[in-house]
Amino acid sequence: MKALLRLLATAALAGAVLSLLNQVAAVSFAPTAETAAVPGSYVADEVLVKFKPVFAAQSRTAIVAARGHAVLANLNRPGWVRVRFGAPQTMAQALAAYWNDPDVEYAQPNYIYRATAAPNDTQYGQLWAFKNIGQNIGTASYIPASGTPGADINVEKAWDHITDCSSVVVAVVDTGVNYTQEDLAGNMWNGGPGFPHHGTDFVDSDNDPMDPNGHGTHVAGIIGAAGNNAKGITGVCWKASIMAVRVLNAAGIGTSASIIQGVDFAVSHGAKVINMSLIRGGDFDQAFSSAITNAQANDVAVVVAAGNEANDNDAGGTRYPCNFTHPNLTCIAAFDQNYALASFSNWGATSVDVGAPGTNILSTWAGTNASIYNTITGTSMASAEVAGLAAMLRAYNPQFTFADVVNAVTKGGRAAASLAGKTVSGNAIDVMSSLAFINPPTGLTAAVQ
Amino acid sequence: MLKKRNGYVLCMAMIDARFIAAAVFLAAGLAACGGGGAESSSPPVTTHSVALAWEPNRESGVNRAGGGYQVSISGQPTIIVPYTAGPAAPTTTMVSLNTGSYTVAVRAFAALDPQGGDTGSLSAPSQPLTLNVP
Numbered sequence: 001m002k003a004l005l006r007l008l009a010t011a012a013l014a015g016a017v018l019s020l021l022n023q024v025a026a027v028s029f030a031p032t033a034e035t036a037a038v039p040g041s042y043v044a045d046e047v048l049v050k051f052k053p054v055f056a057a058q059s060r061t062a063i064v065a066a067r068g069h070a071v072l073a074n075l076n077r078p079g080w081v082r083v084r085f086g087a088p089q090t091m092a093q094a095l096a097a098y099w100n101d102p103d104v105e106y107a108q109p110n111y112i113y114r115a116t117a118a119p120n121d122t123q124y125g126q127l128w129a130f131k132n133i134g135q136n137i138g139t140a141s142y143i144p145a146s147g148t149p150g151a152d153i154n155v156e157k158a159w160d161h162i163t164d165c166s167s168v169v170v171a172v173v174d175t176g177v178n179y180t181q182e183d184l185a186g187n188m189w190n191g192g193p194g195f196p197h198h199g200t201d202f203v204d205s206d207n208d209p210m211d212p213n214g215h216g217t218h219v220a221g222i223i224g225a226a227g228n229n230a231k232g233i234t235g236v237c238w239k240a241s242i243m244a245v246r247v248l249n250a251a252g253i254g255t256s257a258s259i260i261q262g263v264d265f266a267v268s269h270g271a272k273v274i275n276m277s278l279i280r281g282g283d284f285d286q287a288f289s290s291a292i293t294n295a296q297a298n299d300v301a302v303v304v305a306a307g308n309e310a311n312d313n314d315a316g317g318t319r320y321p322c323n324f325t326h327p328n329l330t331c332i333a334a335f336d337q338n339y340a341l342a343s344f345s346n347w348g349a350t351s352v353d354v355g356a357p358g359t360n361i362l363s364t365w366a367g368t369n370a371s372i373y374n375t376i377t378g379t380s381m382a383s384a385e386v387a388g389l390a391a392m393l394r395a396y397n398p399q400f401t402f403a404d405v406v407n408a409v410t411k412g413g414r415a416a417a418s419l420a421g422k423t424v425s426g427n428a429i430d431v432m433s434s435l436a437f438i439n440p441p442t443g444l445t446a447a448v449q
Numbered sequence: 450m451l452k453k454r455n456g457y458v459l460c461m462a463m464i465d466a467r468f469i470a471a472a473v474f475l476a477a478g479l480a481a482c483g484g485g486g487a488e489s490s491s492p493p494v495t496t497h498s499v500a501l502a503w504e505p506n507r508e509s510g511v512n513r514a515g516g517g518y519q520v521s522i523s524g525q526p527t528i529i530v531p532y533t534a535g536p537a538a539p540t541t542t543m544v545s546l547n548t549g550s551y552t553v554a555v556r557a558f559a560a561l562d563p564q565g566g567d568t569g570s571l572s573a574p575s576q577p578l579t580l581n582v583p
Binding site for chain 2: 053054075076077078079157158160161396397398399400401404412430432433435436437438439440441442443444445446447448449
């Protein structure tokens with residue numbers, strides 16, 4: 001009997017607490033100016049409602065029906081339903097009703113979203129890799145020069161969430177960078193007084209990494225040409241911090257020694273992404289491998305090109321750095337405007353990770369004319385797109401490690417038939433999907449008390 | 450009778466510890482205590498509190514409004530552990546379980562989805578954990 005009385009007393013106390021909580025909840029969900037919505041920006045007779053977790057689908061439907069409303073759909077989110085309320089209620093009345101319902105955690109209009117506005121860069125329409133509408137690329141050197149709408153890296157949706165990657169330093173270890181080019185000048189790394197030209201040069205052994213070739217500048221523009229500035233093109237990142245590290249000469253040739261110096265410089269000066277659109281066939285390069293290991297130890301993601309010899313990097317001869325097996329290294333094949341593996345692109349079912357657009361890519365170029373651009377083709381361009389994605393992922397998720405970046409790039413991609421069996425993942429990169437990718441939680445433990 | 454008394458104490462502890470739990474939780478606690486039944490025929494009460502914990506995810510979306518974790522325990526309702534405030538979503542939760550063997554897994558979720566909307570995305574489940582409650 002005593003036990004029963006104690007139970008009743010406890011139940012009464014708990015009921016009082018729940019009642020109090022309900023009152024608090026009613027206050028919390030009272031409409032405010034902040035939650036007001038502009039008519040026309042939402043579906044007129046619908047709201048999205050999140051019920052408390054204790055309510056199963058049938059209960060939610062019953063609660064909604066009791067108000068004379070109808071559940072149109074259970075959203076793919078715990079507790080969320082799409083509700084039609086209809087006349088004569090107004091949006092404000094419907095929202096207030098749910099806001100004051102103790103069974104409800106949240107209610108909001110069903111907002112209307114529209115196609116993302118493209119950046120206003122004057123030559124944006126030529127950037128099929130970012131927005132493939134089947135356009136013909138006027139300056140193309142690779143056939144086909146037009147392709148399949150939608151066969152792109154799906155970056156426009158991601159730009160709704162992030163365009164500024166400048167918190168992440170990206171090192172372009174290449175032929176240098178034309179840091180005076182109009183789309184790059186504002187997006188170069190600020191290395192302080194010791195590096196007035198935004199990087200360094202291990203070819204001429206000075207601190208001026210100006211690009212006499214164009215290749216490194218092209219790569220840099222794909223990663224981070226200024227976006228929405230009414231000039232030229234945009235990079236994957238509209239704002240960036242590009243470190244120019246010159247290790248290849250005017251002919252585009254470099255040595256193990258200069259490249260290792262370049263990688264070490266990038267790592268020691270804060271780069272968290274390194275792009276190396278360079279390749280060599282032949283024996284394992286231990287010194288170069290050690291530099292990548294050092295980058296790994298410093299949590300630096302390294303993105304490299306697969307090469308342009310139509311070679312199977314697994315069976316047809318190794319290509320470095322692509323064939324290095326470091327977990328922080330991602331090797332990229334190129335596909336064309338139809339999502340087909342480009343005719344020149346190397347591949348490798350165990351050595352090449354993902355694919356990205358690599359044909360007829362317009363980007364910034366070398367020269368004294370600040371408005372110079374050029375269209376070229378190669379896995380170098382595909383690698384640069386992934387380096388831009390890596391920078392965006394790290395900027396959006398400041399706690400990301402290199403492993404998180406690699407996972408999001410490779411597992412967040414889109415399956416592409418032409419890459420199946422040709423790459424580890426069989427995927428083409430998809431910027432929006434990578435941005436939304438979530439790693440499974442780890443370290444689950446339980447303690448019975 | 451001793452078992453009954455022990456069970457009652459356990460249930461009270463559960464209610465105290467999860468004071469703000471929903472009413473359904475209280476009802477479950479009452480049932481576990483054999484409320485209303487004949488004491489001589491009630492089964493032993495063997496409910497235990499179980500503390501679950503996991504490593505925090507590093508995705509920003511998990512650790513901001515609309516993000517959090519979803520805990521699945523075989524035979525039990527899914528538990529939502531949402532982000533509420535501060536730098537990160539909680540990575541612990543307490544559950545009350547009867548004697549038995551359970552499989553537990555955790556998924557992370559965020560508001561951002563791969564189509565660019567805000568209908569959300571859900572991770573793959575963590576490595577499942579087999580939990581034996583005595």
